[in-house]
Amino acid sequence: MDAMTPAAQPTSARPAESRADAALGGKAATTLKEHIVEIISDSGEGAQRCGQSLGSIAARMGNGIWTTEIIPAEIRPPARSVAGASGNRIRIGAGPVTNGGDETDLVIAFNEQVLLGRVRGNQLKPGCTILLESMWRSSPDAKVAASYIDTHDRLVKAGYRVYEVPLEAECRRHVSDPRQGKNMFALGMLCSIYSLDLQVAREQVALTFGKKDRGVIEQNVRLLEEGFKWAEAGLDFKYRIPALRNTQPQIVVNGNTALALGALASGMEVCAMYPITPATSASHYLSDVFEKVGGVVHQAEDEIAACAFAIGASYAGKCTVTITSGPGYSLKQEAIGLAVMGEIPLVVVNVQRGGPSTGQPTKVEQGDLLTTLFGSHGDAPKVVMAPATIEDCFYSVITARKIAETFNMVVVILSDAGLATSQTPFPRPHFQESWLAPPIDQSEVPEGALPYAWNPSTGLARRFIPGQPGGMHTVTGLAHDSASHVAYDPEINEAGIRARSLKLAALQKTLRPPPLFGDAEGDLLIVGWGSTKGTIEEAVGALREEGHKVSSMHLQFLQPMPPGIKEAMQRFRKVMTVEGNWCDRPEDEIIDETNRRYSALAMLLRARYLIDVDCWSEVKGQPIKPSVVIRAIRARLQH
Amino acid sequence: MNMAATECLLQLYEERLQLEDYQSGVPRWCSGCGDNAILAAVQRLCRDEGLRPEQTVFVSGIGCSSRFPHYMKTYGFHGIHGRALPIAEGVKMARPDLTVFVNTGDGDCCSIGAAHWIHALRYNMNITLFLHDNQIYGLTKKQVSPTSPIGTRSNTTPRGAYLEALNPLTVTLGVQNVSFVAQAVDWIPELLYDIVKAAYHHKGLSFVRIVQRCPEWLPKLMDPWMHDPQKVQLVHHERALRISPAIAKVYKNHVEHDPLNMDRAREIASSTDVVPVGILYQNPCVPCYEDIRRSGGLRSADYVRRGLEGEFDKFTVWPEGAGEQQAA
Ligand SMILES: Cc1ncc(C[n+]2csc(CCOP(=O)(O)OP(=O)(O)O)c2C)c(N)n1
Ligand code: SF4
Ligand SMILES: [Mg+2]
Numbered sequence: 028m029d030a031m032t033p034a035a036q037p038t039s040a041r042p043a044e045s046r047a048d049a050a051l052g053g054k055a056a057t058t059l060k061e062h063i064v065e066i067i068s069d070s071g072e073g074a075q076r077c078g079q080s081l082g083s084i085a086a087r088m089g090n091g092i093w094t095t096e097i098i099p100a101e102i103r104p105p106a107r108s109v110a111g112a113s114g115n116r117i118r119i120g121a122g123p124v125t126n127g128g129d130e131t132d133l134v135i136a137f138n139e140q141v142l143l144g145r146v147r148g149n150q151l152k153p154g155c156t157i158l159l160e161s162m163w164r165s166s167p168d169a170k171v172a173a174s175y176i177d178t179h180d181r182l183v184k185a186g187y188r189v190y191e192v193p194l195e196a197e198c199r200r201h202v203s204d205p206r207q208g209k210n211m212f213a214l215g216m217l218c219s220i221y222s223l224d225l226q227v228a229r230e231q232v233a234l235t236f237g238k239k240d241r242g243v244i245e246q247n248v249r250l251l252e253e254g255f256k257w258a259e260a261g262l263d264f265k266y267r268i269p270a271l272r273n274t275q276p277q278i279v280v281n282g283n284t285a286l287a288l289g290a291l292a293s294g295m296e297v298c299a300m301y302p303i304t305p306a307t308s309a310s311h312y313l314s315d316v317f318e319k320v321g322g323v324v325h326q327a328e329d330e331i332a333a334c335a336f337a338i339g340a341s342y343a344g345k346c347t348v349t350i351t352s353g354p355g356y357s358l359k360q361e362a363i364g365l366a367v368m369g370e371i372p373l374v375v376v377n378v379q380r381g382g383p384s385t386g387q388p389t390k391v392e393q394g395d396l397l398t399t400l401f402g403s404h405g406d407a408p409k410v411v412m413a414p415a416t417i418e419d420c421f422y423s424v425i426t427a428r429k430i431a432e433t434f435n436m437v438v439v440i441l442s443d444a445g446l447a448t449s450q451t452p453f454p455r456p457h458f459q460e461s462w463l464a465p466p467i468d469q470s471e472v473p474e475g476a477l478p479y480a481w482n483p484s485t486g487l488a489r490r491f492i493p494g495q496p497g498g499m500h501t502v503t504g505l506a507h508d509s510a511s512h513v514a515y516d517p518e519i520n521e522a523g524i525r526a527r528s529l530k531l532a533a534l535q536k537t538l539r540p541p542p543l544f545g546d547a548e549g550d551l552l553i554v555g556w557g558s559t560k561g562t563i564e565e566a567v568g569a570l571r572e573e574g575h576k577v578s579s580m581h582l583q584f585l586q587p588m589p590p591g592i593k594e595a596m597q598r599f600r601k602v603m604t605v606e607g608n609w610c611d612r613p614e615d616e617i618i619d620e621t622n623r624r625y626s627a628l629a630m631l632l633r634a635r636y637l638i639d640v641d642c643w644s645e646v647k648g649q650p651i652k653p654s655v656v657i658r659a660i661r662a663r664l665q666h
Numbered sequence: 667m668n669m670a671a672t673e674c675l676l677q678l679y680e681e682r683l684q685l686e687d688y689q690s691g692v693p694r695w696c697s698g699c700g701d702n703a704i705l706a707a708v709q710r711l712c713r714d715e716g717l718r719p720e721q722t723v724f725v726s727g728i729g730c731s732s733r734f735p736h737y738m739k740t741y742g743f744h745g746i747h748g749r750a751l752p753i754a755e756g757v758k759m760a761r762p763d764l765t766v767f768v769n770t771g772d773g774d775c776c777s778i779g780a781a782h783w784i785h786a787l788r789y790n791m792n793i794t795l796f797l798h799d800n801q802i803y804g805l806t807k808k809q810v811s812p813t814s815p816i817g818t819r820s821n822t823t824p825r826g827a828y829l830e831a832l833n834p835l836t837v838t839l840g841v842q843n844v845s846f847v848a849q850a851v852d853w854i855p856e857l858l859y860d861i862v863k864a865a866y867h868h869k870g871l872s873f874v875r876i877v878q879r880c881p882e883w884l885p886k887l888m889d890p891w892m893h894d895p896q897k898v899q900l901v902h903h904e905r906a907l908r909i910s911p912a913i914a915k916v917y918k919n920h921v922e923h924d925p926l927n928m929d930r931a932r933e934i935a936s937s938t939d940v941v942p943v944g945i946l947y948q949n950p951c952v953p954c955y956e957d958i959r960r961s962g963g964l965r966s967a968d969y970v971r972r973g974l975e976g977e978f979d980k981f982t983v984w985p986e987g988a989g990e991q992q993a994a
Pocket of ligand 1: 728729730731732747770771772773774775798800802803804805806811
């Protein structure tokens, strides 16, 4: 897109007759490979819904999409405030889209203040197209009008392509309360701008408002159509992003909904939780639907209770999930250790946020890897998985439940705020009965059988579940022998620790080496984990196209680590992780090899494989951008 | 996966179980420790009620008293300090067919686990709770507890406890949804048994505070009450606890009390000169959380599949022409 064109501004007052022929639109559409578009408003003005709908419409057209919620940190930020931007960001591509991409190309803003936050946060591309609600120019409040004009002029001066759009005035012609409908008008505009099928859009609006009465749907469809017409006639540009029609049904949900769907699909019956951002939406959704399949979401009095409740339910035979984020995860540590010691299956989901302490509740960070591996006092081995995509979020819960019950272990799923609030389609799963938990074993336990008869080579033992005659024993968090009797004997203590540790090795034997993206050898191997996969692969792909010998590897299992990692790393001259957690910057004056703190995965890889793994990281609370990773990789390739 | 199957199993047994069938190991409590009396009463209850050992779970926290499950030949869960209640709630939610007991100390319940105590009363799950209240931290060797009387000398209050003791009865009676509150003392085994039994039969969270002696750390604490039978106030009612003539002869301080009368229950619970023994409050009509939350339906694979497919439908983007109507 030619970003530097000076603003061509349609006048705000438009002749009424021009609306009639608007839908025809004789403009030639510029073909694009992809575009990133944002809709932002004060919270409550519906920008979120507009963005979600745009994403769904584009997905139905067959475009790749990645949508990300823009969430203000406060519940009711003052109207027209810089920090109050609420909305959605949609990356629309001709092919599959695996991450949120770089800066924004086009934005619709309901006021100039919410826009400022995005400008200051460097979220907008230089020369980005801005469609700005113009009503504030004539605000009766002189301060507001002045602020609008000032901001507008500065944006134009800064080279942004600003179009003033009389959103409210136009809506007022069609509805009495334009605040309620602006978002659909904006959606119509976007459908015109991106040459999206208006009929598909109508259907999407009907779906969105499906629960409401016909009148509501009709009014919103009308606003959609009017917005479409207005943009056809009133804007001097139009784009088209070619799409490949889907041949398969796709699911469009965010990572948290995917986790919740995974809990449903895994056959689990109980989820115990305490509300915490950014994990809550998973529980909200689950609370709504779990009962339909006989499940229960228990909101406990705190995270300790939630974890203990989950352990109790798991112990009684129904493997249970507890969902939380950073601070809550910290609180659960003692109970997690109990589940490790008692060898009670348990699935813990940690939707990571910025830390430490209360940190950045709504922001992205991958800061909990080491605390997850090493959390809880003593040697408390547990399985750690990290979904890399929204689709993974779904399947990881099913896998986690299975591993938990097969190995009688705690399985932690590390998602993050990025996955939690992003959407991208994935193929609709085909239900399999094998996903579900088997019926509880209630058979009689043979005489003399012990509850912790650890297999000498795998550490595995058959667990006795209440209700099984002959299996009575007392689970304890104290050191115990294979009869579950409290024992302080030095040999017994080691036997228990050994068995619990061996189970990780036993699981590791069943894992496949992680696939490589790119060639199996070269100058640089990038290693990542969790939500950064799409970004890393996009960056690596772009550099490979330029001829660089760079590949990447993404780990889904962080504990145990699958086989083949060392061999893979050895085929590259250099290895570097890309992570969303802190590592000391070598360029800082007092940082050197003897004191540098490495990023979490780098530290683990160095310790385990004795390879000089470097790291690059960013902890800005935002998803890492592919262009930033490209820069980091380029720099690493050069020295 | 479903309750029905496990409940059927229950019916297959007819044999009569003996006390030994509930006994496991040799208790390691000090001699004269009140926990021994509680264990005896509970084992007797299990035998008399014919509880299936495999269908019975004792859950505890950490403390001398929390060793209790190890001495029962049932399923047991010796958890972590303060968290017995949430563990027990999880057990009950997953498996309402199991009989669940909780053993907890005054530190376990009223200090580190205080939040869970309050909320367990609100949930009112069908669990029988025994608060082994020795008014001291036993296991960790004599530190002050929230229920220690003011002035109690302990290792952390060498010059005497600074604060008024918390009264577990009045606190419990102050919580919305409370459905059963009783008090027993370890030195009157007959009443202890009767109260434990009434608690077991109550559907809901039965809270039994048991005044339990710790001869190791507070050997004389209960002497004034033990030496003067007048200081034991028997709380009785024809619809609650009835007192045998033999007991009535020794303990002459009686008060008749309708356990539905909350105001009077709070009054009795507040007494400081006498120790009330009996059922202070019982309301059989408070709903149990597990009944409210569980459908009780059979969770077949097909049932789950249908629910899941219904949810998938909500979020599915169908390829053009592939049954738009399904996406309702
Ligand atoms: C998290 C935690 N903090 C502290 C302890 C140490 N601790 C064990 S038992 C106990 C107090 C026990 O007192 P109480 O609950 O009254 O039981 P009692 O021994 O008197 O029966 C303490 C503080 C612990 N095990 N865990
Ligand atoms: S220390 Fe006290 S409570 Fe603990 S076993 Fe001994 S007498 Fe009982
Ligand atoms: Mg105590």
